Amino acid sequence: GQNIDQPTEMTATEGAIVQINCTYQTSGFNGLFWYQQHAGEAPTFLSYNVLDGLEEKGRFSSFLSRSKGYSYLLLKELQMKDSASYLCAVMDSNYQLIWGAGTKLIIKP
Amino acid sequence: EAGVAQSPRYKIIEKRQSVAFWCNPISGHATLYWYQQILGQGPKLLIQFQNNGVVDDSQLPKDRFSAERLKGVDSTLKIQPAKLEDSAVYLCASSLVPKHSNQPQHFGDGTRLSIL
Numbered sequence: 694g695q696n697i698d699q700p701t702e703m704t705a706t707e708g709a710i711v712q713i714n715c716t717y718q719t720s721g722f723n724g725l726f727w728y729q730q731h732a733g734e735a736p737t738f739l740s741y742n743v744l745d746g747l748e749e750k751g752r753f754s755s756f757l758s759r760s761k762g763y764s765y766l767l768l769k770e771l772q773m774k775d776s777a778s779y780l781c782a783v784m785d786s787n788y789q790l791i792w793g794a795g796t797k798l799i800i801k802p
Numbered sequence: 803e804a805g806v807a808q809s810p811r812y813k814i815i816e817k818r819q820s821v822a823f824w825c826n827p828i829s830g831h832a833t834l835y836w837y838q839q840i841l842g843q844g845p846k847l848l849i850q851f852q853n854n855g856v857v858d859d860s861q862l863p864k865d866r867f868s869a870e871r872l873k874g875v876d877s878t879l880k881i882q883p884a885k886l887e888d889s890a891v892y893l894c895a896s897s898l899v900p901k902h903s904n905q906p907q908h909f910g911d912g913t914r915l916s917i918l
Contacts (some may be wrong), residue, residue: 735911735912
């Protein structure tokens with residue numbers, strides 16, 4: 694079966710750095726997406742990785758290792774507005790997105 | 803550009819009643835998705851359209867759920883009759899052709915459905 698695992702909840706301090714991990718087992722791989730979802734709102738696209746390595750976009754970076762079935766989202770200089778759920782999703786061989794349950798990130802002052 | 807539009811924003815009905823949701827995707831997006839998201843879970847794909855054709859409806863409970871995209875633009879999702887377990891947020895998303903796999907899906911604000 695297809696499976697995406699991410700921690701249920703994480704807590705971090707304002708101004709700090711946090712790394713949210715995602716491991717996956719899917720039938721085929723056509724890229725991995727990270728989305729941010731604030732409570733009561735729609736998911737919004739953060740990043741896309743299809744090749745191994747690190748993609749940096751401002752305070753957010755995303756890393757992929759296809760051989761390990763592993764990705765992480767790195768958030769730097771945390772702000773209170775970063776409190777949200779972070780969803781990992783993998784596009785499988787049929788170009789369908791397989792979604793993780795999301796990691797709820799709590800930022801404390 | 804205008805985003806994905808959904809209505810209504812909230813809906814409360816009693817079990818066994820019917821409900822319909824509407825979605826207008828981003829202009830030019832050929833692919834439209836309906837998802838069900840239960841609190842604390844990731845989105846679950848109900849149905850995917852490519853223009854006005856169904857690509858995947860394998861997880862759509864067809865005894866009670868139906869969806870259409872007649873002119874290949876906007877879409878409606880219907881539940882008839884509703885059950886208590888249908889309480890969830892129903893998200894519509896659109897994208898360019900997914901085989902250009904780096905194209906992200908863009909989501910509407912969703913409809914929060916409560917079944918009493």
